[in-house]
Amino acid sequence: MPQYLILLAQTHESFRKTELEALARLEHVQVDLSGHDEVTPLLFVTLQNEDEARRLIRRAILVRAIYEVWGYGESQEAMHEDVRRRAREVWPKYKDVSFKFDVISFQGSRTKEEQRELIETFDYLNFDGLIRMRNPEEIFTVIEEYRRKEYIDAPRVLTKACFGRFIGGSQRDIIDSYDLKKRRYIGTTSFDAELALISSNIGLVAPGKIVYDPFAGTGSFMVAASHFGGMALGSDIDGRQMRGRRKHSILSNYTQYRLHSNFLDTFVGDFTHNPIRPNFFLDAIICDPPYGVREGLKVLGSKDTERYADKQPTRLENGDMSHLRPDYIPPKKPYHFDKLLDDLLYFAARHLVDDGRLCCWIPTSNEEFGERDIPSHPELELLSTCVQEFNKWSRRLVTYSRKPRSLSSSTVIEKSSREYSEQFRDKYFRGFAKAKDVLGASGLK
CATH class of the missing domain: 3.40.50.150 (Vaccinia Virus protein VP39)
Structure with a gap:
C-alpha cells in the first residue's frame, strides 16, 4: 500500500494519536498509528489511497497536512536516492502540471537562498510545467527534522529528510x-x-x-x-x-x-x-x-x-x-x-x-x-x-x-x-x- 507522511502539530502531543484514532473510526479508515512518537511531528502511515488520506485528516485539529511519500532518509543524499528508487515511475505523470516547492524545517531553519539551492537539487525530476506560487496543480514539499545529538548546546544536525506530494490539509486553521x-x-x-x-x-x-x-x-x-x-x-x-x-x-x-x-x-x-x-x-x-x-x-x-x-x-x-x-x-x-x-x-x-x-x-x-x-x-x-x-x-x-x-x-x-x-x-x-x-x-x- 502507498506510504503517507502525516505532519503533526507540535502541541498537545498526548492528544494527537487519540484524535487520529477517533477520526479513523469516524471515517472508517484502517490505519496503524503505532509509529506515533510525541517527540517528533512526523508520522509515517500506510493507507489504501489518496481518498483515505484526505478523509483521515480533513477535520483534524492537531494535524497540519498529509503527503504522499516519494522518498526519505537520514540525509539529503539518502532522500534523493530513495526518491529515484521509489517514485521514478510516477514522475512522468506530473511532468507538465503547474507546481511549486515548499520547504518545512522542524527545529531548524534555512534561508531563502538555502531553500532555493535545496529545491534545485531535484532538477532530475524534469518537471516542465509552470511554476505557480498561488493555486498550483501540485505542491511538492521537502520536510526536514533537526536534532541535537550530543550535549544540550550542541548545534542541531539534520536527522531526517522527506520529499513528498501534498495530498490534503486539516482544519487547524479554524x-x-x-x-x-x-x-x-x-x-x-x-x-x-x-x-x-x-x-x-x-x-x-x-x-x-x-x-x-x-x-x-x-x-x-x-x-x-x-x-x-x-x-x-x-x-x-x-x-x-x-x-x-x-x-x-x-x-x-x-x-x-x-x-x-x-x-x-x-x-x-x-x-x-x-x-x-x-x-x-x-x-x-x-x-x-x-x-x-x-x-x-x-x-x-x-x-x-x-x-x-x-x-x-x-x-x-x-x-x-x-x-x-x-x-x-x-x-x-x-x-x-x-x-x-x-x-x-x-x-x-x-x-x-x-x-x-x-x-x-x-x-x-x-x-x-x-x-x-x-x-x-x-x-x-x-x-x-x-x-x-x-x-x-x-x-x-x-x-x-x-x-x-x-x-x-x-x-x-x-x-x-x-x-x-x-x-x-x-x-x-x-x-x-x-x-x-x-x-x-x-x-x-
Whole structure:
C-alpha cells in the first residue's frame, strides 16, 4: 500500500494519536498509528489511497497536512536516492502540471537562498510545467527534522529528510476563527477553543448527532460540537451564564458562527437531579465538570437533611409559596467532586447510545495521580486519557465508550466502589503539598 507522511502539530502531543484514532473510526479508515512518537511531528502511515488520506485528516485539529511519500532518509543524499528508487515511475505523470516547492524545517531553519539551492537539487525530476506560487496543480514539499545529538548546546544536525506530494490539509486553521479573544460572549470559565474542538473530534461528533454538555456555562463545547455538525444541548445549575447579559448569550456565539441550525436548546438544572427522561438517548457527552476551585462545588439541597426532612414549603404573607416566585433562590449544599464524576458516569451509562462517547475533563495532582483517580463504570469502557500539564497539577481528558447493551450486564450499577479522597479544591489551595507537611507546619499531629 502507498506510504503517507502525516505532519503533526507540535502541541498537545498526548492528544494527537487519540484524535487520529477517533477520526479513523469516524471515517472508517484502517490505519496503524503505532509509529506515533510525541517527540517528533512526523508520522509515517500506510493507507489504501489518496481518498483515505484526505478523509483521515480533513477535520483534524492537531494535524497540519498529509503527503504522499516519494522518498526519505537520514540525509539529503539518502532522500534523493530513495526518491529515484521509489517514485521514478510516477514522475512522468506530473511532468507538465503547474507546481511549486515548499520547504518545512522542524527545529531548524534555512534561508531563502538555502531553500532555493535545496529545491534545485531535484532538477532530475524534469518537471516542465509552470511554476505557480498561488493555486498550483501540485505542491511538492521537502520536510526536514533537526536534532541535537550530543550535549544540550550542541548545534542541531539534520536527522531526517522527506520529499513528498501534498495530498490534503486539516482544519487547524479554524482555531483562529474560534479563538476566545474573538468570540462575542465568554466568561471566566470559557473553555479553550482548540481543546474544545479536539474534544469534539475525540467524542466522534458528526452531523446529526446529539451532543450534550451538562455544565454548559458559556457554551464552549456546544459551539465546538456544532461546528462539526453536532446538534448541541446544554444545561447548567447557574442559568445566568447561559442567558448572559447586555444582549449577549450563548446564542450570540451561534449567531457569530452561523450555527443556528445546530442549536437544540439549553435549560437550567442541577445535574444531580437531571430532568432528562430515561428513554432519551445521546450520541455524545462532552463536558468540563466544575472543579470547585473558585468556590466550593455545590448542588441543590439542604446541608442538614434530617433537620429539614419534615419542613413544609415556606408560605409568604400574601399567601404565595416562596419556591414559586420568579426571584426564588433554592438552597444548595456542598458536594464532592469525585461523587459528581460517579454521577456523570452513571448518567452516561443510562443515556448514551451503544458506542456513544463520554469525554470529560478532570483535574489531578501531578505527584499523587494514580489509576485510582480515574473513575470507572462497568457499562463504560475507558478508551484514553490525554494530559494537559500545568505546574503542580494537570487536567486530563478522559474518554469512555458505552458498551453495547447486548453484551453488557442487564442491570446498570449506580455506585462506584472507589473511596472518595481529599477534595481537589483543598489540594489546589495548599499548593498540592503533602498532608503531613501541612499538619507539621500547623503544629498538629
